[in-house]
Amino acid sequence: MIEVEHLTKYYGDFLAVSDLSFSIGEGHVYGFLGPNGAGKSTTMNIMTGCLSATEGHVRIDGHDIFEEPNEAKKLIGYLPEQPPLYVNETPAEYLRFVGEAKGLRGQALTDQIASVIEQTGIGEVRNRRISALSKGYKQRVGIAQALLGNPRVIILDEPTVGLDPLQIVEIRDLIKSLGQTHTVIFSSHILSEVQTICDEILIIAHGKLVAFDKPEDLEKRLLAPSEIALTAEAGVEEAKDILSQVAHITDMTVEEKDPGCAAVRLWTDHADIYEVSRSVFFAFAGAGRALLEMNLKKASLEDIFLELTERTPEDTADAESAESRESGNESKEADET
Numbered sequence: 235m236i237e238v239e240h241l242t243k244y245y246g247d248f249l250a251v252s253d254l255s256f257s258i259g260e261g262h263v264y265g266f267l268g269p270n271g272a273g274k275s276t277t278m279n280i281m282t283g284c285l286s287a288t289e290g291h292v293r294i295d296g297h298d299i300f301e302e303p304n305e306a307k308k309l310i311g312y313l314p315e316q317p318p319l320y321v322n323e324t325p326a327e328y329l330r331f332v333g334e335a336k337g338l339r340g341q342a343l344t345d346q347i348a349s350v351i352e353q354t355g356i357g358e359v360r361n362r363r364i365s366a367l368s369k370g371y372k373q374r375v376g377i378a379q380a381l382l383g384n385p386r387v388i389i390l391d392e393p394t395v396g397l398d399p400l401q402i403v404e405i406r407d408l409i410k411s412l413g414q415t416h417t418v419i420f421s422s423h424i425l426s427e428v429q430t431i432c433d434e435i436l437i438i439a440h441g442k443l444v445a446f447d448k449p450e451d452l453e454k455r456l457l458a459p460s461e462i463a464l465t466a467e468a469g470v471e472e473a474k475d476i477l478s479q480v481a482h483i484t485d486m487t488v489e490e491k492d493p494g495c496a497a498v499r500l501w502t503d504h505a506d507i508y509e510v511s512r513s514v515f516f517a518f519a520g521a522g523r524a525l526l527e528m529n530l531k532k533a534s535l536e537d538i539f540l541e542l543t544e545r546t547p548e549d550t551a552d553a554e555s556a557e558s559r560e561s562g563n564e565s566k567e568a569d570e571t
Contacts, residue, residue: 235260235417236281236387241290243276243441250276252441254290260386263413265428266421268438269543274421275315277438278391281419282312294387308336311385311416315392317376321365325356325375328364329382336383350378354408370401377408388412390420394427406431425536439543452538460507461531462514464498465491467524473498476521480513495526 236258243251251273258264268274279285281292283299283306292299297306320328329350333343351357354374359367364375373393380388393409394402402424409431412418422428428435429449437445445452466473470488473496477483486500502510507530518525 235295236419237291237293238277238281239291239293241277241280241292242288243273243280243285244288250441251280251287254438254441254443256436256443256446258417258419260417261413262433263409263418263420263431265432265435266419266438267425267428267435267539267543268421272439272543273441274438275391278389278419278421282310282389283307284312284314308383309386311380311383311388313373313376313380313388313390313393315395317372318379319364319372319375322363324361324363325351325367325378326360328375329378332379333382338383346382346384350381353381353411354378355404368401370397370404373397373401373405374408377405377412381412386417388416388418388420390418392421392423394422394424402427425539437539437542444542445538460502460504460510462498462500462502462507462511462528463531464500464514464528465526466496466498466518467494467526468496468518468521469494470496472496472521472523476517476523477514479517480510482510 238254238256241251241254242249254273254277266274266278276285280287281299283303287300292306294306294309297309299306320331323331326347329347330343333347338346351360354377356371356374356378359371364372367375377388377390377393380390390409394405397405406427409418409420413431413433420431432449434446434448435452436443466476468476470490473488474486477486477488477498477500482502482504484501484503486498489497491497500514504510511528511530515525515528
């Protein structure tokens with residue numbers, strides 16, 4: 235559905251996106267992660283045709299976004315981080331304006347406006363001024379305009395930023411439902427949100443794609459070794475002897491917690507941490523020693539993100555400054571044109 239090939243973007247001398255390539259199939263929800271200044275928003279703006287590329291191609295269902303912009307853009311609905319709303323209009327008026335700009339007319343326009351209003355749950359505020367709406371409703375109006383024209387691809391840049399917890403849950407549910415009928419790509423800084431919603435995750439850092447996989451496969455690939463912490467009713471040396479019988483333990487520390495009790499932290503290279511914990515349990519049981527507590531520590535998506543995207547604050551600041559400066563210049567040129 236979407237092919238990104240050797241995408242490169244310079245802001246002056248700064249390389250924001252470096253030879254980026256990936257393919258996205260039809261359907262499902264894709265999360266797009268990256269630290270500030272990593273090239274994430276630049277990539278999304280290029281994919282939607284809002285920003286030029288220095289090199290490379292983006293094809294939407296076979297249509298090159300640069301060579302066939304009209305055909306490609308008809309297939310895309312886009313919500314920027316700052317929704318392009320006309321706040322003195324009502325949602326109904328604004329959606330009619332956007333629909334007409336997309337070439338919809340007559341009954342087809344009326345029917346689509348009614349459909350996206352229902353999909354995004356803004357019926358009760360359709361006749362209020364947008365300026366009077368909460369940020370959550372404004373985001374919904376922004377998503378509604380992206381849905382007009384029934385695009386096959388929906389791209390959402392930080393759709394939950396600035397929302398309260400209830401609004402975040404509502405927008406998450408909306409994105410999930412959209413993934414049943416569209417290909418949805420959305421960026422977020424809330425890693426648990428991406429992990430909850432997405433079928434697959436793309437992680438970008440330093441302008442390069444560093445991971446593209448299902449959340450559970452990312453965990454399997456990047457989170458070993460896993461850690462087990464336990465307290466056993468045994469002395470330090472006895473605990474070490476018992477654990478020496480357990481396979482797949484790569485390292486451990488054993489300390490006296492209280493007289494007759496050992497505090498243990500151990501690491502395993504086994505893909506199934508539950509299998510190792512089961513072996514640990516039966517090893518102590520077989521020795522007639524009680525396990526007083528056991529906790530399994532499995533690294534989170536945050537751990538993956540940090541491992542893949544570590545960069546210096548100076549690098550991030552330089553990237554954000556270059557992107558902001560160049561985006562402003564391109565917007566000014568577009569306005570003058």
